[in-house]
Amino acid sequence: MVPDGSLDAARLTGALVRWFSELTHQGMFATDRDLRVILWNRWMEVHSERAASEVLGRPLIELYPDLSVRGLDQYYRDALSGRISVMSHGLHRHVLRLPPTNRDLGFHEMPQSGRIGPLSEGESVIGTVTTLEDISDRLASEAQLRKQIEVQQMARVTAENALRAKDEFLSTVSHEIRNPLNAVLGWTRILISRKDVDAEMLARALRVIDRNATAQVRMIDDLLDVARIASGKLRLEMQPVDLLAVTLAAVDVIGPPAKAKRIELRTSLDPKTARVLGDQQRLQQIVWNLLSNAMKFTEPGGVVHVSVSPVGKLTRLVVSDTGRGISPDFLPFVFERFRQSDASSARRHGGLGLGLALVRELVELHGGTVHAESPGDRQGATFTIDLPTAMSPEVRHNHVGNASMASIAAPSLAGLRVLVVEDEADSREVLAETLATCGADVMTATSCEEALALMRESAADQLPHVILSDLGMPKNDGFDLIRRVRALPPEHGGRIPAIAVTGYANPDDRQRALAAGFHGHLPKPMDPLAVATAVARAARQPDPQ
Numbered sequence: 415m416v417p418d419g420s421l422d423a424a425r426l427t428g429a430l431v432r433w434f435s436e437l438t439h440q441g442m443f444a445t446d447r448d449l450r451v452i453l454w455n456r457w458m459e460v461h462s463e464r465a466a467s468e469v470l471g472r473p474l475i476e477l478y479p480d481l482s483v484r485g486l487d488q489y490y491r492d493a494l495s496g497r498i499s500v501m502s503h504g505l506h507r508h509v510l511r512l513p514p515t516n517r518d519l520g521f522h523e524m525p526q527s528g529r530i531g532p533l534s535e536g537e538s539v540i541g542t543v544t545t546l547e548d549i550s551d552r553l554a555s556e557a558q559l560r561k562q563i564e565v566q567q568m569a570r571v572t573a574e575n576a577l578r579a580k581d582e583f584l585s586t587v588s589h590e591i592r593n594p595l596n597a598v599l600g601w602t603r604i605l606i607s608r609k610d611v612d613a614e615m616l617a618r619a620l621r622v623i624d625r626n627a628t629a630q631v632r633m634i635d636d637l638l639d640v641a642r643i644a645s646g647k648l649r650l651e652m653q654p655v656d657l658l659a660v661t662l663a664a665v666d667v668i669g670p671p672a673k674a675k676r677i678e679l680r681t682s683l684d685p686k687t688a689r690v691l692g693d694q695q696r697l698q699q700i701v702w703n704l705l706s707n708a709m710k711f712t713e714p715g716g717v718v719h720v721s722v723s724p725v726g727k728l729t730r731l732v733v734s735d736t737g738r739g740i741s742p743d744f745l746p747f748v749f750e751r752f753r754q755s756d757a758s759s760a761r762r763h764g765g766l767g768l769g770l771a772l773v774r775e776l777v778e779l780h781g782g783t784v785h786a787e788s789p790g791d792r793q794g795a796t797f798t799i800d801l802p803t804a805m806s807p808e809v810r811h812n813h814v815g816n817a818s819m820a821s822i823a824a825p826s827l828a829g830l831r832v833l834v835v836e837d838e839a840d841s842r843e844v845l846a847e848t849l850a851t852c853g854a855d856v857m858t859a860t861s862c863e864e865a866l867a868l869m870r871e872s873a874a875d876q877l878p879h880v881i882l883s884d885l886g887m888p889k890n891d892g893f894d895l896i897r898r899v900r901a902l903p904p905e906h907g908g909r910i911p912a913i914a915v916t917g918y919a920n921p922d923d924r925q926r927a928l929a930a931g932f933h934g935h936l937p938k939p940m941d942p943l944a945v946a947t948a949v950a951r952a953a954r955q956p957d958p959q
Contacts, residue, residue, distance in 0.1 A: 441526075441547065442455045442458070442543070442544070443469075443544050444541055444544070447539070448473065449474045449490055451469045451471065452471075454469050464477075475487060489530045492530075493543075495532075498530070526546045528545065528547070529544070530543075531543055594626030594629045594630050595630065598622075598630075601623050627939070636768040636769065639775075640772065647922065650693040650779055652692060653692075654689040655692050655693075655697055655804075656689055658685070658687055661683065661701050661720060664701040665679060665681055675712075676714040677709060677714065677716050677718055679717075680718070680719040680720070681719075682720075682721035684722060684723040684724060688729065688804065689803070690729045690804060691780075693780070697776075700731075700777060703769040704720075705720065705733060706769060707733075707797075708733055711795070712737030712738075713738075718733070720733050720734075729801050731798075734794065736794045739788045739791050740786065740788035740790075740791075741788075741790060748770055748786050749770050749784070750771060782800050783799070783800050785798055786798075825852065826852060827852040827853045827854035827946060827950060827953075828854075829855075830854045830879045830880065831854070831855045831878045831880075832856050832879065833856075833857045833869070833880070834846050835860075835861070835865045835883040835884060836860070836883075836887075836915070837860050837861060837887045846858055848946065849946070852946045861888075862887065862889070862894050862898070866895070869902075869906065869907045877910065878907070880912070880949050880952050881911070881912040881913070882912075882913050882945075883895055883913070885915070885916035886916060893926075893927075893930050896932055915936050915938065916936075916938060
């Protein structure tokens with residue numbers, strides 16, 4: 415307010431009143447000492463849907479009787495006493511809400527920030543002034559900020575858990591790989607250093623080395639398979655597969671360690687079971703992982719039971735045991751990667767925690783389902799897999815019994831000349847010895863250039879029948895070799911069958927090798943039987959065009 419008698423001040427006051435009245439970004443209204451409305455600006459008209467002409471001169475409490483009902487009229491009594499009240503949106507949200515019949519018009523739903531204070535002239539309080547502000551955007555921003563903070567906190571917790579899981583996993587990997595490596599290196603050094611090694615000790619050492627090296631290979635394969643599945647690069651070669659034969663092969667392999675551990679291995683295989691549609695190698699991996707898991711957690715004197723039977727249009731594989739069982743708390747996580755019920759350094763059972771995770775991943779890639787059941791600790795566990803059956807009539811079959819690789823004799827390679835191209839001396843020696851044991855006449859080369867020189871120096875009737883070549887070699891690799899061999903005239907060996915031998919074991923690596931001109935692809939480490947079989951098969955195959 416301004417002193418009386420000042421024309422400029424009066425004009426300024428009028429201008430200010432008009433400006434406040436037209437204010438659209440903030441609500442403002444004023445009352446006299448009797449709380450009669452004397453100013454109602456444009457913002458108030460828009461958001462209360464009451465024109466200034468409707469409210470000016472009327473008591474505020476008459477316009478909004480609920481102010482008294484809710485005790486909010488105290489703010490105005492405080493203002494008339496010279497005190498200022500600042501209201502949070504939670505307290506004054508409905509300070510000027512509409513009558514019940516019009517509550518859907520929106521004003522009362524608007525979160526507001528308000529201030530009620532005295533309207534003074536000199537030392538006298540002549541009324542009240544109320545300012546209101548729509549803080550919807552501010553609250554929305556605050557809510558969004560809170561949500562972002564919560565998301566960031568969750569992300570941090572997830573990252574911390576992932577980091578901890580990674581550290582635990584790396585520790586487990588180190589432990590699990592070093593254990594078999596310790597046995598391999600230990601026995602190897604004993605055999606090298608001792609001169610009094612008898613036949614019994616030699617046989618025992620070789621069994622230990624073979625068992626532990628095989629365990630390392632399985633761990634590496636599991637790690638690679640997890641990486642392939644995670645990146646979507648695992649390919650399945652789908653075809654009708656005899657799940658009974660696959661299961662018997664796995665049982666045949668697991669039989670000796672089961673006998674050594676005094677675990678009874680029972681089978682129930684229904685001969686009416688139809689073939690399933692799947693990748694034979696991966697199905698064998700599924701059965702092996704389940705049987706290995708059952709063996710690991712079953713005490714001596716226990717029983718592991720495996721059954722295969724038709725269930726409607728599905729084929730069901732069930733592996734059960736009388737072993738340690740699964741606690742109810744851990745059961746929901748039994749198929750998760752890197753999860754183990756006991757991950758401490760004092761745990762009784764080894765492993766990376768990948769076997770059952772791979773089972774689930776591979777089963778689902780085959781369009782099947784897997785679930786686990788267990789009554790609880792020390793009450794055994796049951797794993798049930800349902801796989802789609804290959805439905806076409808030509809894939810129906812009669813069971814022919816055990817087809818395990820262990821029962822198949824290595825083929826004779828007598829009369830075959832094989833060129834082995836390998837830059838690493840130990841690998842080259844193992845391959846040469848394997849082939850020579852099967853009767854082959856073996857030539858060796860340490861590089862692409864040396865192999866080509868041997869072929870150039872050989873008469874037409876002395877050229878190799880099969881080439882066995884490593885892919886990863888310095889300077890010129892196996893792909894360079896096969897390209898240069900295929901560029902030779904037939905009379906100089908341009909059509910000799912070739913097999914790629916490599917540590918690159920991905921399906922993409924195999925396809926690349928075949929596309930380059932190789933007849934076969936053998937991933938390292940290689941089983942001697944697989945090497946001999948691949949060489950014999952390649953020697954019988956037609957020349958590449």
